[in-house]
Amino acid sequence: MFRALRTASLGMSSQQLSVDNIANNLANVNTNGYKRSDIAFQDLFYQTLSSSSQGSSVNNPANDAPELQIGHGAKPVADIRNFMQGSVEETGNSLDMAINGDGFFMIEKPDGSVAYTRDGTFNVNSTGEMVNSSGLPLADFIEIPDDAVSVKISQDGVIQAEMEGQSSPMELGQIELAKFINPSGLRAIGDNLFEETEASGQPMIGMPGMDGFGSVQQGYLEQSNVDIVNEMVDLITAQRAYETNSKMVQTAEDMMAMTNQIKR
Numbered sequence: 379m380f381r382a383l384r385t386a387s388l389g390m391s392s393q394q395l396s397v398d399n400i401a402n403n404l405a406n407v408n409t410n411g412y413k414r415s416d417i418a419f420q421d422l423f424y425q426t427l428s429s430s431s432q433g434s435s436v437n438n439p440a441n442d443a444p445e446l447q448i449g450h451g452a453k454p455v456a457d458i459r460n461f462m463q464g465s466v467e468e469t470g471n472s473l474d475m476a477i478n479g480d481g482f483f484m485i486e487k488p489d490g491s492v493a494y495t496r497d498g499t500f501n502v503n504s505t506g507e508m509v510n511s512s513g514l515p516l517a518d519f520i521e522i523p524d525d526a527v528s529v530k531i532s533q534d535g536v537i538q539a540e541m542e543g544q545s546s547p548m549e550l551g552q553i554e555l556a557k558f559i560n561p562s563g564l565r566a567i568g569d570n571l572f573e574e575t576e577a578s579g580q581p582m583i584g585m586p587g588m589d590g591f592g593s594v595q596q597g598y599l600e601q602s603n604v605d606i607v608n609e610m611v612d613l614i615t616a617q618r619a620y621e622t623n624s625k626m627v628q629t630a631e632d633m634m635a636m637t638n639q640i641k642r
Contacts, residue, residue: 381448382630388451389623392419395454396616403604411497411570412602414609415459422450461561464603466595472529473500473508476600479592481555481584484517485510485571492517494556494581496600497570512569520551531596535586555591556581 399417406412428446466476475498477483482494499511508520522529526539526548535553558564563577574581587593 380630381450383627385449385451386623386626386630388422388453390620390627392417392452392454393616393620393623397613397620399457400609400613400616403609404606407602407604407606409497409570409602410499411464411495411600412604413459413461413464413496414602414604415457415566417454418456418458419452420455421452424449459562459564459566460603462603464601466598467601468597469599470597471501472531472597473502474498474597474599475500475531475553476595476598477555477586477592478595480557480590481586481592482557482561482572482581483510484554484556484581484583485514486517486519487514487571491573492556492581493567493571493573494564495570495572498594498599510570514569516553518551518553520553522550523548531594533587533593533595535594553586553594554583555586556583557591558582 396417399415403414406414424447426445426447463479466478475483477496477498482496483498485493485495487493493514495510497510500508500516501511502522503509503513503515506521506524507515508522509515520537523539523541525542527542528540529550530538530540530547531553532538535555537550537553538547539550540547558574558581559579560577563575563579564572565575565578567573584591
């Protein structure tokens with residue numbers, strides 16, 4: 379009975395964490411480039427109450443009885459992120475970009491390290507440098523001249539600006555993308571950014587549209603890949619599992635109360 383209490387309480391804690399994760403997914407349903415995540419669970423160690431070797435016979439192996447094992451519940455072990463591409467929406471902003479396929483934009487953090495994102499919301503800061511919505515610059519360091527009439531970004535990441543009084547466009551730079559062997563191993567650090575880990579592996583750098591990298595679409599943004607219907611189904615499942623575990627706690631408590639009343 380005490381084991382049942384502990385196992386059920388662990389189940390309630392696990393389902394609570396699952397609900398917290400679903401809430402985060404739903405909160406980011408309109409976040410550009412957001413990738414939904416799932417909580418992975420594992421069962422805990424088992425206690426062997428009866429060994430299969432008891433009563434077994436070498437001459438008659440059919441008499442071997444299976445082991446009697448009782449588990450001790452479940453625990454959350456990992457946050458698995460789904461990098462399935464979200465829908466693409468036209469914005470009309472010439473500096474917005476969406477990646478059609480594999481790859482991440484590279485963003486330079488204040489400490490000089492590089493972070494990665496699927497959010498292609500970019501604008502120009504006071505010095506003319508292309509920055510994301512948090513003011514962090516592209517690692518490719520693209521600077522837009524003040525007198526640029528328009529900016530064009532090709533699918534292979536080449537940025538050109540049409541200058542007033544010039545017949546031919548000026549090339550401003552080349553956007554490069556990064557991809558990983560295991561993108562699910564990336565660590566989310568907030569602000570739509572990820573950083574590499576041992577699980578993700580080191581980044582492979584390349585040009586958009588080449589060597590398996592996705593192409594760049596100017597004037598579009600990738601939306602969140604959160605499916606509200608699926609999240610609500612998962613929420614109901616987690617809620618019912620939490621409710622069932624809470625009833626298990628109540629059942630174990632009732633059994634303990636009955637045991638305490640035996641000698642009365």
